[in-house]
Amino acid sequence: MSSTVGSDRTSARFPDRSGKRIPDLRADRTTRARIRDAAIARFPQDGFAGTTVRDIAADAGVSPALVIHHFGSKSRLREACDHHVIEVLGETKRQALHDGTYRQGGTLAALYQVMEPITRYLAWALGSGGESSQRIFDELLEDVIGQLRELEADGLMSPMRDRHRQAATLLVMQLGPLVLHEHFSRTMGVDTLSAEGMLTTAPFMLRIFSGELVNPQFLSEVGSALAEVETRGSYSRKRK
Amino acid sequence: MSSTVGSDRTSARFPDRSGKRIPDLRADRTTRARIRDAAIARFPQDGFAGTTVRDIAADAGVSPALVIHHFGSKSRLREACDHHVIEVLGETKRQALHDGTYRQGGTLAALYQVMEPITRYLAWALGSGGESSQRIFDELLEDVIGQLRELEADGLMSPMRDRHRQAATLLVMQLGPLVLHEHFSRTMGVDTLSAEGMLTTAPFMLRIFSGELVNPQFLSEVGSALAEVETRGSYSRKRK
DNA sequence: CGACTTCTTGAACAAACGTTTAGGATCCTG
DNA sequence: CAGGATCCTAAACGTTTGTTCAAGAAGTCG
Numbered sequence: 001m002s003s004t005v006g007s008d009r010t011s012a013r014f015p016d017r018s019g020k021r022i023p024d025l026r027a028d029r030t031t032r033a034r035i036r037d038a039a040i041a042r043f044p045q046d047g048f049a050g051t052t053v054r055d056i057a058a059d060a061g062v063s064p065a066l067v068i069h070h071f072g073s074k075s076r077l078r079e080a081c082d083h084h085v086i087e088v089l090g091e092t093k094r095q096a097l098h099d100g101t102y103r104q105g106g107t108l109a110a111l112y113q114v115m116e117p118i119t120r121y122l123a124w125a126l127g128s129g130g131e132s133s134q135r136i137f138d139e140l141l142e143d144v145i146g147q148l149r150e151l152e153a154d155g156l157m158s159p160m161r162d163r164h165r166q167a168a169t170l171l172v173m174q175l176g177p178l179v180l181h182e183h184f185s186r187t188m189g190v191d192t193l194s195a196e197g198m199l200t201t202a203p204f205m206l207r208i209f210s211g212e213l214v215n216p217q218f219l220s221e222v223g224s225a226l227a228e229v230e231t232r233g234s235y236s237r238k239r240k
Numbered sequence: 241m242s243s244t245v246g247s248d249r250t251s252a253r254f255p256d257r258s259g260k261r262i263p264d265l266r267a268d269r270t271t272r273a274r275i276r277d278a279a280i281a282r283f284p285q286d287g288f289a290g291t292t293v294r295d296i297a298a299d300a301g302v303s304p305a306l307v308i309h310h311f312g313s314k315s316r317l318r319e320a321c322d323h324h325v326i327e328v329l330g331e332t333k334r335q336a337l338h339d340g341t342y343r344q345g346g347t348l349a350a351l352y353q354v355m356e357p358i359t360r361y362l363a364w365a366l367g368s369g370g371e372s373s374q375r376i377f378d379e380l381l382e383d384v385i386g387q388l389r390e391l392e393a394d395g396l397m398s399p400m401r402d403r404h405r406q407a408a409t410l411l412v413m414q415l416g417p418l419v420l421h422e423h424f425s426r427t428m429g430v431d432t433l434s435a436e437g438m439l440t441t442a443p444f445m446l447r448i449f450s451g452e453l454v455n456p457q458f459l460s461e462v463g464s465a466l467a468e469v470e471t472r473g474s475y476s477r478k479r480k
Numbered sequence: 481c482g483a484c485t486t487c488t489t490g491a492a493c494a495a496a497c498g499t500t501t502a503g504g505a506t507c508c509t510g
Numbered sequence: 511c512a513g514g515a516t517c518c519t520a521a522a523c524g525t526t527t528g529t530t531c532a533a534g535a536a537g538t539c540g
Contacts, residue, residue: 047288048290053497065521141427204406210451
């Protein structure tokens with residue numbers, strides 16, 4: 001009711017003394033922020049309905065009533081979490097554009113190394129529908145499209161016909177390891193979200209994207225089979 | 241309201257007259273199966289905690305008490321759902337091995353076309369941890385490994401060093417479009433889980449796996465950069 | 481038919497839930 | 511220091527939750 005500021009500034013007691021408007025994502029250790037972070041950690045773990053206001057309050061070291069006081073309701077708390085994560089995502093992207101991180105894998109890779117809870121929340125939010133889930137996906141999609149365009153312009157990638165759809169396909173495949181990081185880590189033997197894990201998995205991914213795995217003959221076979229289906233309407237099986 | 245259930249004359253009254261133990265996944269329209277299917281449809285939509293026993297009961301057209309009577313508890317109902325989906329998965333795999341479906345994309349592709357609710361549940365179960373989530377993933381992984389081995393033997397794929405990890409990487413990337421099918425469909429303009437959708441997305445995926453997207457020079461650059469990191473400990477950025 | 485088992489339900493219960501309320505504690509401002 | 515705003519809590523409220531219980535239909539078997 002009282003403090004419904006979207007991006008809560010650092011410490012309500014120190015109303016921005018310096019003109020700094022960049023939200024320092026580490027320093028805002030407001031109680032409000034602590035509650036929000038507790039929720040961001042809980043929702044991916046137990047789900048929205050599975051997380052109780054009392055759980056969040058306990059994690060943040062406050063009373064359940066305070067959670068409601070700050071965010072109005074449980075679902076508005078979730079909206080705040082979504083908003084916050086989207087903001088961090090955008091901030092990371094903006095920052096990644098200024099140092100070299102961007103060219104080495106884009107926003108996602110940069111995010112991995114920044115804050116794990118955010119990444120976890122992102123993966124969860126993407127999986128469990130909703131409108132901000134769409135917004136997150138679209139934001140990531142725009143990111144990939146921009147990356148592709150840039151790589152094309154630099155001659156590092158072949159120009160493609162339908163860049164939008166190609167980017168979407170690329171994105172969902174890139175997000176697979178993120179959303180399923182639990183299983184992925186277990187199988188790979190490292191935490192695939194960590195820096196070490198990314199170095200471990202990179203060669204395997206490279207081998208996929210390079211096309212060195214599949215035999216050219218096999219590829220052209222499948223390709224022509226697909227072309228055939230496209231021209232006709234039906235699908236005639238073709239072995240060997 | 242009215243206690244009449246109308247048209248459903250379910251055949252739960254026939255114990256197992258014949259020795260047939262193969263679960264005919266279509267024919268068991270017992271009340272118990274109806275409840276289970278209602279749960280399979282609900283859990284991915286609202287989450288486990290978000291789904292109430294009363295919801296499931298209403299969907300199945302029975303009383304909440306009957307749900308408990310048949311499955312003991314809500315969590316045991318979930319276990320039954322997990323078990324059922326794993327069973328269907330295995331059955332589909334076994335069947336796919338006997339017709340030609342297997343060679344055209346493996347179990348997943350076959351499943352897509354069989355039953356959508358199962359696929360939806362699978363995607364959800366994979367995302368929300370748990371032990372049967374692991375079992376599902378491992379089952380799929382074994383599937384991919386077998387596929388790779390077979391393709392290698394036939395000379396359609398280059399032999400690889402670490403087949404287990406390579407398969408895991410391949411799997412999580414393949415599962416990306418499945419788990420995020422909602423966003424994927426929205427962006428691609430078709431239901432990517434449908435037969436039509438799979439034909440639409442196939443060329444884009446092919447273009448990724450063929451390696452025709454990335455410039456060979458770019459690839460070798462990244463590759464050598466990775467090799468460099470592997471030999472040293474740290475990561476020295478290297479542009480152009 | 482009557483006894484037996486199975487399927488099914490309405491009513492009720494204790495626990496847990498999100499949220500409200502009234503008020504204490506703490507800090508800022510003049 | 512007085513006054514007011516803000517931060518925070520304990521206790522309670524009404525609702526919803528998973529689950530139990532006793533009993534009613536309905537089919538099976540002798």
